[in-house]
Amino acid sequence: MKDSEGWMSASSRCQITQTWETFLKPFAFQPCMVFCPPPMVLVHYCTLAGGFGRWALGYWDQNHVHFCSSGLSGIFPRDCRCGLGSLQELHSELAFPLVFPARMSRGDMAKPLLGHRSMEGDPSTTPAAGRTIGVLGSGDFARSLAIRLVCSGFKVVVGSRNPKRKAGLFPSAAEVTFQAEAVKKTDVIFVAVFREHYSTLCDLADVLAGKILVDVSNNTEVNHHKESNAEYLASLFPACTVVKGFNVVSAWTLQSGARDGNKQVLICSNNQEAKRTVAEIAQVMGFTPVDMGCMSSACEIENIPLRLLPAWKIPVLLALGLFLCFFTYNLIRQVIHPYIREQKNKLYKIPIEVVNTTLPCVAYVMLSLVYLPGVLAACSQLYYGTKYRRFPDWLDQWLQHRKQIGLLSFFCAALHAVYSLCLPMRRSHRYQLIETAVKQAMEKKMNIWVEEEVWRMEIYISVGIIALGLLSLLAITSLPSIANSLNWREFSFIQSTLGYIALVISTLHTLTYGWSRAFDENQYKFYLPPTYTLTLLVPCTVILAKIIFILPCIRQRLLRIRRGWEKGRYVKFVLPSATGEYSSGETSSNV
């Protein structure tokens, strides 16, 4: 498996990537790095939520990985089939079976063997520049591709079924000819034809033999076909090397240039050399090629342009659900109750007042839901006394969606602020003001100043503004471009510490709004308590839990767990003996 210069040949690596990806997929893990000083292996993987990731330690017998920690058996099958890469520097560190990765310094970290690597280099020095590129098809994509290729200094030859009719559509520098003619003139051919028409290209199989075919096609539905378009193309032309790529860029992006569009081009193939050639072409065109591994990734790449904000689905549904619940509750209290009890028509309240009492409830509860999964995760770690136990799927999912939940909370809070500013603009508000003034004049009331009410309102608005300011800060720092400019400590300070402060200030805002209404029995409409008392439930629980976690005894234990300490448990491991057989043993890992 090893080659002369590295630890593994390209094809072995490719197979391994494939095996690992297939193996880890059902667990919803993203393989991140795999180190392997044989026979020891150290696997670092992280959940899709990101974070620091988790480690697994095991032995490799060329075919199988035997994991040492019994705690990991829930995560990995004990005898999972895979081969791994290696990292020589770690070899000495791992001579003893139970060396924990926490001891590693940053310098020990190798370049990830797995994961999505950028393939950037210097475009001007790549051998791709200036070569002839073929394009099969003369549609929108083919035309945009030809324009960009010509602009990037390539010679372009377009293969069409009807070159005479199509020639006028292409730049004059591009040659438009019959498909077979075009294919003969180049080694790299972009197949800008729909999958349904691939079979019509079979007549060209002989001239295409030995050439690189770039499959740029997309589907109309996610996982539309059993095999990806690229795999299908490869099956039709076994004598060609197929590379999947460029499908994530639109014809428009190609025409307008990489600067105005999505710069990344995701590439995969079973042939490293062909992949490199296509990556170089992408680079010369001004795109950033991203190596997505073997052909087995083609399906995933083809699904990417079809996804519609996948990470937002659950948070948006959650926000809508909460909005609906609170809206109905407020509607009953503010509109239905006065109608039934006093025959008063308060329907005018629905578009602004009811919405404006609903929005802060959603914003506030959503903000607490950003921090609740962290609290639950900490509780789980404290209960089981380890961080090496996988969280339940729902908690993992929840942790992954915190950013979107937080942004939706900010969105609702911002809307609440705008609605509140607009309240005095309403005609109903003006009538009410005049009505009150007339009433007071008739009752000959001169002093209407209520000190308590004045203070309540001042504090309420002030903390509301501060809370909105902090939420804006949290939202801005969650943008990738800003988040990337922060180091881990800064990011965690803003997102965690300032986030909790925002939650506390929002709680003050809610409490000053409610004031003593919870103790006023007139506020209980149909025995329903004021809405704000309901919204306080989850946020106060989260704040209380956070206070408990700050207590020194709990905090110390949590810190130790997060540094790899585990509650006294026996760890099973398997050692290879000199004869190549395995001997097993048990040891206490109360590290």
Ligand SMILES: NC(=O)C1=CN([C@@H]2O[C@H](COP(=O)(O)OP(=O)(O)OC[C@H]3O[C@@H](n4cnc5c(N)ncnc54)[C@H](OP(=O)(O)O)[C@@H]3O)[C@@H](O)[C@H]2O)C=CC1
């Ligand atoms: N448009 C876009 O923004 C993007 C398109 N793609 C992919 O690029 C490919 C081409 O898309 P697009 O250019 O928009 O499609 P078009 O319909 O505009 O072009 C398809 C071309 O396929 C050629 N073709 C070859 N054989 C056949 C056949 N038997 N029947 C019909 N046409 C045939 C035709 O050229 P001729 O008549 O000269 O032979 C035709 O112009 C698709 O696979 C698509 O998924 C990927 C990303 C973005």
Ligand SMILES: [Fe+3]
């Ligand atoms: Fe408010």
